[in-house]
Structure formats: C-alpha cells, structure tokens
Amino acid sequence: MSETDLQTIFDRKIENEVKIEPKDWMPDAYRKNVLRQMAQHAHSEVVGMLPEGNWITRAPSMRRKVALLAKIQDEAGHGLYLYSAAETLGTDRERLVLDLLEGKAKYSSIFNYPALTWADIGAVGWLVDGAAIVNQIMLQKTSYGPYSRAMIRICKEESFHQRQGYEILLTLCRGTEEQKAMAQDALNRFWWPSLMMFGPSDKDSPHSAQSMAWKVKRMGNDDLRQKFIDQTVKQADFLGLTIPDPDLKWNEEKGQYDWGQIDWEEFYNVIKGNGPCNKERLAARQAAYDNGAWVREAATAYANKRAQRRDKDAA
Amino acid sequence: MERKDWPLWEVFVRSKAGLSHKHSGSLHAPDAEMAISNARDVYTRRNEGVSIWVVESKHIHSTLETDSESMFDPNEDKIYRHPTFYDIPDEVGHM
Numbered sequence: 001m002s003e004t005d006l007q008t009i010f011d012r013k014i015e016n017e018v019k020i021e022p023k024d025w026m027p028d029a030y031r032k033n034v035l036r037q038m039a040q041h042a043h044s045e046v047v048g049m050l051p052e053g054n055w056i057t058r059a060p061s062m063r064r065k066v067a068l069l070a071k072i073q074d075e076a077g078h079g080l081y082l083y084s085a086a087e088t089l090g091t092d093r094e095r096l097v098l099d100l101l102e103g104k105a106k107y108s109s110i111f112n113y114p115a116l117t118w119a120d121i122g123a124v125g126w127l128v129d130g131a132a133i134v135n136q137i138m139l140q141k142t143s144y145g146p147y148s149r150a151m152i153r154i155c156k157e158e159s160f161h162q163r164q165g166y167e168i169l170l171t172l173c174r175g176t177e178e179q180k181a182m183a184q185d186a187l188n189r190f191w192w193p194s195l196m197m198f199g200p201s202d203k204d205s206p207h208s209a210q211s212m213a214w215k216v217k218r219m220g221n222d223d224l225r226q227k228f229i230d231q232t233v234k235q236a237d238f239l240g241l242t243i244p245d246p247d248l249k250w251n252e253e254k255g256q257y258d259w260g261q262i263d264w265e266e267f268y269n270v271i272k273g274n275g276p277c278n279k280e281r282l283a284a285r286q287a288a289y290d291n292g293a294w295v296r297e298a299a300t301a302y303a304n305k306r307a308q309r310r311d312k313d314a315a
Numbered sequence: 316m317e318r319k320d321w322p323l324w325e326v327f328v329r330s331k332a333g334l335s336h337k338h339s340g341s342l343h344a345p346d347a348e349m350a351i352s353n354a355r356d357v358y359t360r361r362n363e364g365v366s367i368w369v370v371e372s373k374h375i376h377s378t379l380e381t382d383s384e385s386m387f388d389p390n391e392d393k394i395y396r397h398p399t400f401y402d403i404p405d406e407v408g409h410m
Binding site for chain 1: 403
C-alpha cells in the first residue's frame with residue numbers, strides 16, 4: 001500500500017472516530033506528538049507524588065494518612081499506565097525515565113511549587129487534581145487507543161483524589177480562625193498555578209491546533225481552563241474562601257465567569273526550570289532512581305537464578 | 316537478563332467468579348511471580364478482581380490491520396447465522 005493510501009485510511013479513521021491502535025500505520029508527526037504528550041503526562045504523575053509525599057508522616061490523623069497514601073499510590077499506578085501506553089509507540093521505559101532525569105522531558109509546571117502547609121494538601125487535591133480531571137475527562141476521547149484507555153481508568157480512580165482534598169479544606173474552613181486562614185493562604189498560592197496547568201492560550205500554544213486536528217486533544221486549553229473556573233467558583237464560595245482574582249465576575253450574557261490575567265512570565269519561567277522546586281524535584285527523582293538500583297538488580301538476579309534452576313531441573 | 320531487559324507482561328483480570336479474564340493493561344517485571352505481584356498492586360487496588368493472569372507480551376500473536384478485510388468481512392453477508400433471519404409466527408411464542 002502506498003503512503004498516500006495509508007494516510008487516507010488514517011485520516012478516515014480520525015474523521016470517523018475510530019481509535020488509532022499501536023500497530024496501525026500513523027504519520028510520524030502524529031506518533032511523535034502523542035508520544036511527547038503521554039510521556040509528559042506520565043512524568044507529571046510520578047513527579048506529582050513528591051509534594052504530597054512530603055506530608056505523609058505529618059498527616060494530622062490516621063484517616064488523613066491512609067487517604068493520602070492511597071492517593072499517592074494511585075499516582076504511581078497512573079504513571080505506570082501512561083508509561084505503558086507510551087511504550088506502545090516504540091520507546092522503552094528506561095529511555096522515558098532517563099529523558100526525565102536528563103531534563104529532556106517536561107512535566108506539569110504545577111509540581112514545581114512546594115506544599116508548605118497541611119492546607120496545601122487540601123488545595124492540591126481540590127484544585128490540582130480538579131484541573132487534571134477536567135483535562136483527563138476530555139482525553140478519554142483522544143484518538144490514540146492506549147492513551148484513551150489509560151485515561152478512562154485514571155478518571156475512574158481519580159475522583160476520590162479531588163473529594164479528599166476538598167474535605168480537608170472543608171474541615172479547616174469549619175475550624176478555628178487560624179485554620180481557615182491557612183486554607184485561604186493555600187488557595188491564594190495554588191489558584192493561579194492551577195490555571196496555568198492548562199497550558200498557554202491556544203493562540204500561543206505550539207501544539208494545540210495540530211493536536212485538535214488529530215483529535216489527540218478534544219478541547220482547547222482556553223475552553224478547558226474556562227470550564228474549570230466555572231465549576232470551581234461555587235465550590236470556593238461554599239468553603240467561604242475568596243479566589244485571589246479581583247476581576248472574577250459572573251457574566252450573565254456569556255453564561256460563564258470573566259476573570260483576570262495569568263502571569264505568563266511566571267509560567268514560562270517555571271517551565272524553563274526556575275520555579276521554586278524544579279531542582280529539588282529532579283534531585284528527588286534522581287535519588288529515587290539511584291537508591292532503587294539495588295532493588296532492580298536484586299530482582300533481576302533472583303529471576304535469573306530461578307530460571308537457571310528451572311533449566312537444571314528440566315535437564 | 317539485564318535490568319533493562321525486563322520483559323513486558325500483559326495483565327488479565329477476572330473481575331468476579333464466573334466471568335472470563337479481561338485485559339487490564341501491561342507492566343514490566345523480571346519474572347511471572349513478580350509480574351503477578353505487581354499486577355495485584357497496580358490493577359486490583361479496588362476489588363477489581365479475584366484472579367490474575369499474566370502473559371509475556373511476546374507470546375501474543377494477533378491479526379494484522381492490513382488483514383482485517385479478508386479476515387472479518389466474509390461474515391457480513393451471512394445474515395442467516397443470526398436468529399432474526401428466520402420468520403416464526405407470533406403465535407408460536409418466544410423462541
């Protein structure tokens with residue numbers, strides 16, 4: 001079959017909402033685009049464990065501790081689903097991990113902010129996971145089959161993450177003045193970085209238009225961000241907290257909220273590696289990789305020994 | 316086997332007794348025992364299953380997309396393989 005024919009089959013599949021599967025022909029640029037996005041997504045799940053891991057030993061009760069542990073364990077699983085999906089496009093796990101450690105691959109800018117107080121754990125669940133869910137619900141319908149299936153599984157597991165975060169903040173907001181102030185402070189620091197999670201405005205995003213045409217993404221960054229804002233404002237109201245945006249106002253005519261300006265300079269600065277925790281996050285991943293080396297070696301040695309023993313028994 | 320050669324395993328989970336195993340996903344592990352143990356942690360954290368199969372991916376053979384026409388299309392004109400092809404009077408009742 002000629003490349004033109006293959007391209008036609010591919011285009012027809014995209015048009016008719018037929019998923020692209022690993023062994024199907026696909027344009028190189030599509031493969032590269034989906035691989036980049038899945039790898040970034042996988043790295044984000046894994047690096048995302050770090051700000052929260054910092055609070056496991058300091059969780060205020062056993063109930064909070066088991067919930068946080070379960071959430072972080074989920075993130076590890078989500079990283080695995082996504083690495084597996086990425087590997088279907090012809091890369092290997094080791095390469096993906098090294099790309100992150102060598103600074104060649106990106107992860108979500110949000111995880112370069114620190115979780116300074118217990119209220120931050122609430123804000124991360126409510127806002128960061130909330131924003132991630134808005135994005136991931138859209139990605140359930142992505143055109144690449146393995147990515148779509150990973151997203152469906154992840155969405156199913158992730159709704160508890162947001163609820164546990166909101167519950168933390170609700171408890172703080174119903175507590176003492178100091179506790180409520182702590183919740184407000186967490187919202188103040190996490191609101192804008194959460195909005196940045198959706199990426200640059202579509203007009204400034206290098207990949208957006210092509211990703212939409214290939215149906216890798218089903219909604220633009222700006223629409224997703226707006227959706228997140230519209231659903232989050234009333235949740236903040238219920239907590240009795242103030243979203244740190246003086247321009248935030250309901251627009252009756254548009255049926256959505258008007259809101260202020262994102263500081264894109266901050267966003268690009270964090271992406272470039274100058275956020276509060278970029279170096280710390282990568283150092284933690286490198287340490288985990290190095291300190292885990294003996295475990296991987298031991299598992300390999302054990303498997304080799306058992307295989308040898310089986311061969312001997314068979315002989 | 317070197318660490319980077321850990322094979323890929325496909326994981327199949329039986330969600331409850333009486334149902335068949337269904338593909339859940341994949342993972343790397345040095346041997347079957349560890350693949351099962353990791354599959355338990357990754358794919359059955361919320362009572363998703365009562366039994367797990369793992370199969371090394373390299374042992375799975377599949378049809379090719381380019382074959383799908385010759386493979387599956389011949390079924391389309393054999394509607395007599397379906398119950399609705401046959402006319403049975405209503406009086407006979409459910410059959």
